[in-house]
Amino acid sequence: MRMMVWRFRSSLLPPSKVIHRLCKKDGVANGRWDGMKENNNQTEWFIQASDDRGVASLCGPFSPNQIKALLKTGEITNRTLIRLDDGPWQPLRDVPVFVGVFLNPVFCALCSVVVLLGGLVIAVLINNYPRMFSRAASLTVPAAPALTLNGPTTCIAGKSALYSATADSTLPLTIDWDVHGVKYSGGTIDVTFPVPGTYTITTTAYPTADPNSKTTRTITVTVSQYVVRNLLHEILTGAAVIAVTNTARAIEGLPPLVPNPHLNAIAEARTRDMSDKQYLARTSSTGEQATTIAKRLGYSYNFLVENIAAGNFSTNRMLVDGWMQNPVYKKNILSQEAQEIGVAVVKGTLKGKDVSYAVQIFGRQSATVPVSQSLAGTINVPGQTCVPPSGSLLTDIERGKSEVVSMFEQSERMQKDLSEEKKTISDYQKSDSRSDLTRRQEIIEMNATYNENRGRYKRVMADTNAKRAAINALVVKYNSMVKTYQVCQRRVSR
Numbered sequence: 001m002r003m004m005v006w007r008f009r010s011s012l013l014p015p016s017k018v019i020h021r022l023c024k025k026d027g028v029a030n031g032r033w034d035g036m037k038e039n040n041n042q043t044e045w046f047i048q049a050s051d052d053r054g055v056a057s058l059c060g061p062f063s064p065n066q067i068k069a070l071l072k073t074g075e076i077t078n079r080t081l082i083r084l085d086d087g088p089w090q091p092l093r094d095v096p097v098f099v100g101v102f103l104n105p106v107f108c109a110l111c112s113v114v115v116l117l118g119g120l121v122i123a124v125l126i127n128n129y130p131r132m133f134s135r136a137a138s139l140t141v142p143a144a145p146a147l148t149l150n151g152p153t154t155c156i157a158g159k160s161a162l163y164s165a166t167a168d169s170t171l172p173l174t175i176d177w178d179v180h181g182v183k184y185s186g187g188t189i190d191v192t193f194p195v196p197g198t199y200t201i202t203t204t205a206y207p208t209a210d211p212n213s214k215t216t217r218t219i220t221v222t223v224s225q226y227v228v229r230n231l232l233h234e235i236l237t238g239a240a241v242i243a244v245t246n247t248a249r250a251i252e253g254l255p256p257l258v259p260n261p262h263l264n265a266i267a268e269a270r271t272r273d274m275s276d277k278q279y280l281a282r283t284s285s286t287g288e289q290a291t292t293i294a295k296r297l298g299y300s301y302n303f304l305v306e307n308i309a310a311g312n313f314s315t316n317r318m319l320v321d322g323w324m325q326n327p328v329y330k331k332n333i334l335s336q337e338a339q340e341i342g343v344a345v346v347k348g349t350l351k352g353k354d355v356s357y358a359v360q361i362f363g364r365q366s367a368t369v370p371v372s373q374s375l376a377g378t379i380n381v382p383g384q385t386c387v388p389p390s391g392s393l394l395t396d397i398e399r400g401k402s403e404v405v406s407m408f409e410q411s412e413r414m415q416k417d418l419s420e421e422k423k424t425i426s427d428y429q430k431s432d433s434r435s436d437l438t439r440r441q442e443i444i445e446m447n448a449t450y451n452e453n454r455g456r457y458k459r460v461m462a463d464t465n466a467k468r469a470a471i472n473a474l475v476v477k478y479n480s481m482v483k484t485y486q487v488c489q490r491r492v493s494r
Contacts, residue, residue, distance in 0.1 A: 048081040048089060061085075064097055071098065147205045147215040152439070154427060155223045157196045160438055163203075164188040167215070171207045178202040193223040235410050235456065236356055238264060238343035238403070239463040240316040245333055245341065245360070248320060252334050260363065261474065262299040262392055263342025265399040267359040269293050270306070275348030275357045280310045290361055298392035300366040303337045307360035310350050319345075319358055338362035346406070387485065393478050400471035407464040414457040421450050 044061030047070075062070070070076045071092070078093035092098055151163030165175050165187055177184035179191055180199045193199055199221045206214040239259075246256040270293065273284050283289050290306040307329045313319040323329040332338070342361040349355065425446050 044085055046083050046085075047076060048083075067092070067098060147203065147217050149201075149203050149217040149219055151201070151219070151221075153219060153221055155193055155221055156428070156442070157193055157223050159442055160190050160192045161221075162188060162190055162438070163201060165203045165205060165217070167205050169207065171209065173205050174208045174211070176204045178204075193221070196223050198222055235414055235460055236313060236316055236319060236345040236358065237407065237410070237460060237463060238267070238345060239467075240459075241319060241343045241345065241358065241360070242341055244317050244320040245343075248324060248333055254334060254336065257338060257341035257362070260340035260342055260365075261396040261400065261470075262294070262297055263340055263361040263363050264344060264403070265297055265342070265392075265396050266290050266293045266299070267342045267344035267361045268346075268399050268403060270308070270359045270361075271344045271346045271357045274308070274310070274359075275346050278348065278350055280308060280350065280357075282306055282308060290359075294363070297395050298390065299363070301363045302366050303335075303339075303362070303364040305332045305335065305338070305362045307332050307362075309358045310348075310355045312354075313356055313358070319356075323360070332360070332362050335362060337364055339364045344403070387481075387488075390478070390481065393474060393481070397471060397474050397478060400467065400474065404464060404468045404471060407460065407467060411457065411460050411464055414453075414460060418450070418454055418457060421453065425450060 045064065045067055046058055046060030047062065047067070049057050049059050067076070067082065071078070076092065078091065078098075080092050081089045082092050082095065083089045146168045148166045149163070150166065152161050155161045163177075165177075167173055167175075175185065175187055177186075177189055179189075179201050184191075191201075200218060201221060202216060202218045204214055204216045206212070242257065242259055249256060267290075270290055273288070274280060277285060279285070291304055294301060294304055307323050309319060309322060311322070313322070320333070323333060340363050342363075343359070345356055345358045347354065348357050350357075425443065428446065429443055
């Protein structure tokens with residue numbers, strides 16, 4: 001009990017003075033503390049102490065365990081000077097052997113608190129491990145990428161189209177395509193739709209590491225056949241057929257044939273008769289032929305032959321080339337006796353199919369052309385002959401008017417076709433992917449075709465206007481003949 005009271009008192013004194021008193025306690029002789037001596041002769045440590053007057057004294061020797069015991073009880077501190085045998089004096093804190101003993105109770109208490117808190121944290125982690133793991137797993141699973149599908153929604157059959165898929169993901173992606181049942185892979189595909197129709201394109205993108213995080217996009221593509229009638233079916237006109245015919249003659253070194261309104265009227269009558277009665281022959285069911293019509297119209301000739309055709313002809317050249325494949329028709333086209341030509345083309349039906357009827361009339365007029373017997377005869381008086389207006393001229397005028405009307409109808413159809421073609425190109429451009437060089441080339445070709453067809457339309461309009469001007473000239477001529485005939489009759493009646 002006295003020992004405890006002493007420790008309480010000693011704690012109020014400086015450590016060096018505590019050691020000085022300690023050295024004077026019973027059991028310490030000649031500066032040696034026998035009461036705490038251990039059997040450790042190899043390591044003898046000495047402590048420097050001082051009394052109340054500051055007189056230094058030497059205590060020891062102590063073993064390392066004894067010094068640690070003094071340090072733990074507070075009898076000495078880490079500032080107490082110690083030495084090993086006859087070595088130099090140094091603070092206890094600088095001696096490596098005793099560093100681990102400096103932990104005071106407060107520090108140990110703090111360490112206990114830290115250990116306790118660490119244990120609690122570990123317990124919480126263990127308790128929540130499954131939930132935290134699942135959350136961590138959900139955070140590491142890559143999200144489904146936002147997918148964008150690029151490509152046209154309207155295409156032309158037989159033409160290739162590029163489609164691409166982009167995603168806002170930095171992870172490696174796998175992109176699969178399903179084009180109407182056909183499988184593709186990759187970020188960009190080149191598709192050619194074989195026939196017109198409606199096709200479905202489905203694109204699926206997902207991170208390569210997680211095939212379950214999929215994003216799917218689907219578009220519908222309308223595939224049409226780019227068929228513009230002016231592109232594949234050129235308007236057939238008499239003027240164009242005559243031009244192609246004269247080209248074929250020029251190749252053989254023959255002079256061009258001169259268009260003749262009488263022969264045009266004969267060709268028009270023949271095509272109308274065949275179209276109305278749906279046959280193809282040089283003689284009608286009533287026995288009428290081109291020569292019969294020529295006589296009725298007052299065309300006097302010493303050479304007259306005919307070429308006929310019925311079918312679907314894409315161009316005027318195709319029509320003439322078809323005639324050139326027939327030896328008889330080729331002979332007529334390259335005839336050296338022919339000087340004039342007349343052509344007519346009309347649409348009709350033959351054996352339930354839509355066709356174009358075409359007729360060529362080649363002729364050479366006689367030296368004199370007799371007056372039509374169908375009109376009033378010539379009035380002969382001494383010194384005066386009154387010639388009535390030409391019946392064939394009147395027929396030419398009527399036929400010409402009909403042809404002009406037909407040409408205007410054709411030009412209106414061409415204009416409508418051009419409008420549809422222009423709209424088709426415009427729609428195709430709107431759906432175009434600007435990175436697709438192939439589609440841009442197609443648009444260039446479509447525009448070139450449109451311009452070519454527009455040029456044909458302008459030529460047909462020019463031919464129509466020229467035909468109308470020619471008919472107007474015939475009308476003026478006929479009216480002049482009527483006036484001259486009337487004046488002559490008045491003179492004769494006097």
